[in-house]
Amino acid sequence: MADVTTRINPLFLRDEELRQGIEFLYFAYREFTKEPDTILFEQGLGRAHHRVIYFVGRQPGISVSDLLSTLRITKQSLSRVLSQLLKEEFVHQRPGLRDRRQRLLELTPKGVELERKLTENQRKLLARAYREAGAEAVEGFRKVMMNIMNEDDRTRFPTNTTPPLAGWRGSGTGAQ
Amino acid sequence: MADVTTRINPLFLRDEELRQGIEFLYFAYREFTKEPDTILFEQGLGRAHHRVIYFVGRQPGISVSDLLSTLRITKQSLSRVLSQLLKEEFVHQRPGLRDRRQRLLELTPKGVELERKLTENQRKLLARAYREAGAEAVEGFRKVMMNIMNEDDRTRFPTNTTPPLAGWRGSGTGAQ
DNA sequence: TCGTTACGTCAGCCATGTTGACATATTCCG
DNA sequence: CGGAATATGTCAACATGGCTGACGTAACGA
Numbered sequence: 001m002a003d004v005t006t007r008i009n010p011l012f013l014r015d016e017e018l019r020q021g022i023e024f025l026y027f028a029y030r031e032f033t034k035e036p037d038t039i040l041f042e043q044g045l046g047r048a049h050h051r052v053i054y055f056v057g058r059q060p061g062i063s064v065s066d067l068l069s070t071l072r073i074t075k076q077s078l079s080r081v082l083s084q085l086l087k088e089e090f091v092h093q094r095p096g097l098r099d100r101r102q103r104l105l106e107l108t109p110k111g112v113e114l115e116r117k118l119t120e121n122q123r124k125l126l127a128r129a130y131r132e133a134g135a136e137a138v139e140g141f142r143k144v145m146m147n148i149m150n151e152d153d154r155t156r157f158p159t160n161t162t163p164p165l166a167g168w169r170g171s172g173t174g175a176q
Numbered sequence: 177m178a179d180v181t182t183r184i185n186p187l188f189l190r191d192e193e194l195r196q197g198i199e200f201l202y203f204a205y206r207e208f209t210k211e212p213d214t215i216l217f218e219q220g221l222g223r224a225h226h227r228v229i230y231f232v233g234r235q236p237g238i239s240v241s242d243l244l245s246t247l248r249i250t251k252q253s254l255s256r257v258l259s260q261l262l263k264e265e266f267v268h269q270r271p272g273l274r275d276r277r278q279r280l281l282e283l284t285p286k287g288v289e290l291e292r293k294l295t296e297n298q299r300k301l302l303a304r305a306y307r308e309a310g311a312e313a314v315e316g317f318r319k320v321m322m323n324i325m326n327e328d329d330r331t332r333f334p335t336n337t338t339p340p341l342a343g344w345r346g347s348g349t350g351a352q
Numbered sequence: 353t354c355g356t357t358a359c360g361t362c363a364g365c366c367a368t369g370t371t372g373a374c375a376t377a378t379t380c381c382g
Numbered sequence: 383c384g385g386a387a388t389a390t391g392t393c394a395a396c397a398t399g400g401c402t403g404a405c406g407t408a409a410c411g412a
Contacts, residue, residue, distance in 0.1 A: 017314075018299040019295075020333060021302045021306070022295065022302065023332070023333075024317075024321035024325070025204070028321045034326075046398055048398075051202075054198075064358070064359060065357090065358065073401090074402080075361095076402085079361070080399075080400095081398095081399080083360085099357095100409060100410085101408065101410070102358065103359065103360095122194075123191075123195075126194050127194060130197070133316065133319035133323050136312075136316060138193075138320060139313070140312055140313030140316020140317050140319075140320075141319075141320035141321070142200070143310070144306065144313055144316075144317035145200035145201075145204045146200070147308045148208060148301060148302070150203065150206075150207045150210075153203040156199070156203075222368075223367085224368060224369085240389070240391095241389065249369070249370090251390075252369090252370080252371085252393095253369055253370075256367090257367095259392095272389095277379070277389040278390085279389080279390065
């Protein structure tokens with residue numbers, strides 16, 4: 001009996017630990033979107049515009065359908081924000097070369113400027129968090145986040161079975 | 177020249193690393209809310225109801241104003257979801273003992289049941305992610321998430337200045 | 353030529369956030 | 383005691399950003 005009550009109860013710890021994890025996601029995400037939301041509001045834009053600007057900036061020349069499957073929203077939802085971004089010249093579109101049905105998207109200079117402003121904010125927040133947590137913690141953060149993610153989304157990131165830094169610190173034969 | 181191009185450019189790495197972090201937050205949060213949203217939809221409820229149910233379950237007897245400052249939404253927004261939860265008997269309220277203006281909130285059995293169902297899902301997802309990432313990674317995840325969070329929100333969690341695992345791996349003199 | 357694909361658009365609905373104004377009950381303070 | 387402050391609730395209106403359904407056009411490809 002003393003085993004369970006006076007020593008720390010592993011089941012209780014587990015529940016508490018997991019609940020804290022749930023709250024981490026909620027509170028961190030809220031903080032993460034706070035400042036960008038303010039900047040966007042000043043421009044008459046919303047969080048949905050941010051996502052489009054972010055992923056177009058991340059992958060210039062992305063097609064509408066690729067953007068749709070990245071965002072996992074309907075084309076009608078995208079249309080609303082995208083047409084505003086086109087009209088206000090944050091984003092520019094050009095027909096695809098091989099497939100002229102496609103509309104390939106890229107940021108205009110104005111769009112690049114806004115993207116930089118928005119993302120810089122989140123980069124700074126993350127950079128500070130990474131710095132204060134330390135390199136080892138960041139590696140752990142990566143691992144956990146990758147595992148929370150959907151498998152499909154996970155493939156967006158370089159597989160770490162062969163880390164990009166392989167060889168830097170003489171990591172063996174490089175097999176696999 | 178070769179210094180910058182043939183070796184890996186640390187500035188590029190940094191930007192890429194931070195952008196990946198941004199995407200981790202986005203994709204992980206999306207996955208995290210996916211299943212609960214489905215369950216809620218079947219009940220005619222939404223994500224906002226989940227938050228209320230979660231925090232009332234987490235802190236039974238919480239007052240409306242405490243709930244408001246946890247959620248950081250307006251009382252009008254809360255009112256809409258809370259009154260539905262009261263009407264449909266997921267949540268019960270009773271006047272405060274010391275201050276009879278207060279309405280203290282707690283889950284009904286029906287509410288407990290739904291909370292369990294919703295949270296169990298997220299707990300399982302997190303538990304799997306934690307397990308696959310390993311204990312050390314989880315500690316890193318904690319550290320990074322705590323640092324991303326707002327300072328006010330951070331105080332909701334037990335201060336880790338004296339970590340529960342200190343001494344386990346002979347972590348030095350314990351200075352700082 | 354004809355079916356499929358990529359993209360766009362109109363219309364309407366729903367959830368959830370916001371502001372502003374106002375009401376009621378209770379508490380606290382001078 | 384009486385009035386200010388506090389805790390809570392409610393009505394109304396608006397914005398954002400999801401959704402479904404329906405329909406149209408241009409280009410590709412067998």
